[in-house]
Amino acid sequence: MAQAHQAKYRKDYQSPSHTITDIDLTFELQDTATIVTAVSQVKQLKDSTSLELDGEGLELKRLEVNQVEWNEYELVEGSIKIHQLPTEFVLTIVTEINPEANTALEGLYKSDGAYCTQCEAEGFRRITYYLDRPDVLAKYTTTVIADKAQYPFLLSNGNRIEQADLNDGRHMVKWSDPHPKPSYLFALVAGDFDVLRDKYTTKSGRNVELEIFVDKGNLNRANHAMVSLINSMKWDEERFGLEYDLDIYMIVAVDFFNMGAMENKGLNVFNSKFVLANDQTATDTDYLGIEAVIGHEYFHNWTGNRVTCRDWFQLSLKEGLTVFRDQEFSSDLGSRAVNRINNVRIIRGPQFAEDASPMSHPIRPDKVIEMNNFYTLTVYEKGSEVIRMYHTLLGEEGFQKGIKLYIERHDGTAATCEDFVKAMEDANGVDLTQFRLWYSQSGTPTVKVASHYDAQQQTYTLTLEQSTEPTQDQKEKQALHIPFDIELYNAAGEVTELRCNGEKVSNVLNLTQAKQSFVFEGVTEKPVPSLLREFSAPVKLEYDYSDEELTFLMVHARNEFARWDAGQMLLAKYIRSNVETVQAGDEVSLPEQVVDAFRGVLLSKELEPAFIAEVMSLPSHNEVSGWYKTVDVDAVAAVLKAIKVQLALELADELSAIYHSLKQSEYTIDHAAIGERALRNTALSYLAYTEQGNALALQQYQQANNMTDTIAAMSAANQAQLDCRETLMSDYSDKWKHDGLVMDKWFTLQGCNPSTNALDMIKQTMQHEAFSLKNPNRTRSLVGSFLNMNPVNFHAIDGSGYQFAGEILRELNSVNPQVASRLIDPLLKLGKYDQTRQALIKVELEKLKSMDDLAKDLFEKVTKALEA
Numbered sequence: 001m002a003q004a005h006q007a008k009y010r011k012d013y014q015s016p017s018h019t020i021t022d023i024d025l026t027f028e029l030q031d032t033a034t035i036v037t038a039v040s041q042v043k044q045l046k047d048s049t050s051l052e053l054d055g056e057g058l059e060l061k062r063l064e065v066n067q068v069e070w071n072e073y074e075l076v077e078g079s080i081k082i083h084q085l086p087t088e089f090v091l092t093i094v095t096e097i098n099p100e101a102n103t104a105l106e107g108l109y110k111s112d113g114a115y116c117t118q119c120e121a122e123g124f125r126r127i128t129y130y131l132d133r134p135d136v137l138a139k140y141t142t143t144v145i146a147d148k149a150q151y152p153f154l155l156s157n158g159n160r161i162e163q164a165d166l167n168d169g170r171h172m173v174k175w176s177d178p179h180p181k182p183s184y185l186f187a188l189v190a191g192d193f194d195v196l197r198d199k200y201t202t203k204s205g206r207n208v209e210l211e212i213f214v215d216k217g218n219l220n221r222a223n224h225a226m227v228s229l230i231n232s233m234k235w236d237e238e239r240f241g242l243e244y245d246l247d248i249y250m251i252v253a254v255d256f257f258n259m260g261a262m263e264n265k266g267l268n269v270f271n272s273k274f275v276l277a278n279d280q281t282a283t284d285t286d287y288l289g290i291e292a293v294i295g296h297e298y299f300h301n302w303t304g305n306r307v308t309c310r311d312w313f314q315l316s317l318k319e320g321l322t323v324f325r326d327q328e329f330s331s332d333l334g335s336r337a338v339n340r341i342n343n344v345r346i347i348r349g350p351q352f353a354e355d356a357s358p359m360s361h362p363i364r365p366d367k368v369i370e371m372n373n374f375y376t377l378t379v380y381e382k383g384s385e386v387i388r389m390y391h392t393l394l395g396e397e398g399f400q401k402g403i404k405l406y407i408e409r410h411d412g413t414a415a416t417c418e419d420f421v422k423a424m425e426d427a428n429g430v431d432l433t434q435f436r437l438w439y440s441q442s443g444t445p446t447v448k449v450a451s452h453y454d455a456q457q458q459t460y461t462l463t464l465e466q467s468t469e470p471t472q473d474q475k476e477k478q479a480l481h482i483p484f485d486i487e488l489y490n491a492a493g494e495v496t497e498l499r500c501n502g503e504k505v506s507n508v509l510n511l512t513q514a515k516q517s518f519v520f521e522g523v524t525e526k527p528v529p530s531l532l533r534e535f536s537a538p539v540k541l542e543y544d545y546s547d548e549e550l551t552f553l554m555v556h557a558r559n560e561f562a563r564w565d566a567g568q569m570l571l572a573k574y575i576r577s578n579v580e581t582v583q584a585g586d587e588v589s590l591p592e593q594v595v596d597a598f599r600g601v602l603l604s605k606e607l608e609p610a611f612i613a614e615v616m617s618l619p620s621h622n623e624v625s626g627w628y629k630t631v632d633v634d635a636v637a638a639v640l641k642a643i644k645v646q647l648a649l650e651l652a653d654e655l656s657a658i659y660h661s662l663k664q665s666e667y668t669i670d671h672a673a674i675g676e677r678a679l680r681n682t683a684l685s686y687l688a689y690t691e692q693g694n695a696l697a698l699q700q701y702q703q704a705n706n707m708t709d710t711i712a713a714m715s716a717a718n719q720a721q722l723d724c725r726e727t728l729m730s731d732y733s734d735k736w737k738h739d740g741l742v743m744d745k746w747f748t749l750q751g752c753n754p755s756t757n758a759l760d761m762i763k764q765t766m767q768h769e770a771f772s773l774k775n776p777n778r779t780r781s782l783v784g785s786f787l788n789m790n791p792v793n794f795h796a797i798d799g800s801g802y803q804f805a806g807e808i809l810r811e812l813n814s815v816n817p818q819v820a821s822r823l824i825d826p827l828l829k830l831g832k833y834d835q836t837r838q839a840l841i842k843v844e845l846e847k848l849k850s851m852d853d854l855a856k857d858l859f860e861k862v863t864k865a866l867e868a
Ligand code: B3K
Pocket: 120, 121, 259, 261, 262, 263, 296, 297, 300, 319, 372, 375
């Protein structure tokens, strides 16, 4: 039986009893016995002669206070308590750690041949005993000592201030970071790398050395990361007026990493997936991902590092804001509409699902057992939507005024979400009292809209009603301040000016009550409303649109997002009705006018190809599942496939014409070319279901001169189970089996394989020479894609998919609890399935719960799911 782990509550926050102003660290790196000496300047802040420091998995070698050996201490689970301390003192702690045995990839560990660290959220305590909390900010000096031949590069935060060869084949490098920082931003890397170097001069003239460290032989894959870094530095100066503040910026790409990347001060550590790319190894999606993540980590330098978080409950303060900044960066550099569409898909799909799951929590959580479990879509993506709502309400100018004040007030300190709201209020002279509820209320609000046109009075009334269903963490819900962006169109497709009470009003309605009516005057004909434009709030919209209104908006809405959204709503209507049709044992069908609406988009000459590709993309199985209380997995899968096939057959000529007209002779990475490939490959994903499918996929694979087209061919063959599938899969594996990162795309395809014997094939695939459960990227690619993107096989009614998930989770619990805890998410949603499936999932959750050594990470999620 798992031991119960203690929860922490936001309301219990206490400022620290002591602070540490400076820390001098020395690392003597050895694979199984690294010695860490930490010399800290400690100051008492509260009336306490005892100091409790966090520490996990450490062997204490020495403890001194003011250079004198100290015996007044107790070692307890997770910490050390030191007693009888003076008010100010120098604390010396020597610990021994074992980086080689560290498969959890938290603290100091080895990734292939290199040493690296991951300290956020609470990994620094696996390096030394420390006040491992974000509101203790110290200046760091770090000396790294290691064998010179094996580890020629020894890196840490800040500037390199000293280096020397030692007499025993080892060498040392000393770093000093002038900016006080919390322990979670500490980093160390030691290894042998190839380095891509460049320079950047900031607006005010600071010369910055840029260095990207990659595994030997990968230099030809680092260029896009460098371009993205330079673009990020420039963009933050132009759009936010924020400049870099050190003389060097380093990025290291490692193969073993629990998440995407980490914003350690001056020394970002990245999952190699978000650094390495060239046209032969990476898809367009990879390129865009690299741009976004490089930007995200760079933008943290101000929103996260210079202004950090007081405690981990405030995580969205840095993450929501930084996601907003990276989304804006990608939108300014590429297509705003396509970026918005993809961000909204994440909210409507997996984020809404998280809100409805046992893990529901507000963007600022109130209760946490394992902090790593709260790096969630809610904190990040919904957090970013909350930031976007300030932007919608205040405009770019007002928003930037707020950011400026926030940074002026809190630079060099640890702040709270409340500090951020206050800065926005004070800079703009507005009252955001009700808006604050977005930080404390969990769940997804629904806004139900009713309309009424009065021809005689020439008035049009929209009645908006908001409600939020109870969630597992919070039963009572209140009315939120919802910015609700609308437009009204007349029959000619022109926009009607909005007037209320004789005055012109903004497009953004302020919905603040449970139910509220807005009466628009001077409306000379019954309009078609465009509602929740740009997805101006993270809510579900309910409005009874007719097919005619939706096809009208698909053509006439001025804004591309609204056109796409109308297409999605039209599809949603027919997906829902067809699910019922299938349940009644009848055939799926789409009416002619719906097919024609999509034909119109395909034939459009003005729309960008990238945008057309988005309109043609059906909602995912996960997103559709979110529409139902209890989801019929097989019916939804059948409907999505049948709709795809019907569109493919009816639009085959148009799709085929597009496919052939968009053939490119040369591969370039610019947004126009990426968009054309996206549309061409979307066309292929449909054509795969026609007679020409097999020939086209095979030919595209053979002729492809870039990875985007290669993977698109394989993916079409996989989804439509074409005859050429096996040939393509084995050819690819022969070519890339030595390269785990490139093989991840192949593992993902195996994981999503819709074939009825997919699970057996996946089990065989786990024996592939490139696969290892210890590597998070491999595990996520194969197992993660099976759990998240293979609905029919994962939810197989014989329970085989759940059993497989259970086995993997039990193994990963001790190998890498963080990865296990990410992987378990689909099983937490058991409440969405029929009784048989629920019971089967429950068996697996109970088995996990009964494990003696169940890690905090899984414990928190499993208990919540079983309480549901
Ligand atoms: N701040 C890190 C995430 C750390 C996750 C810890 N489990 C990356 C990011 O959001 O930029």
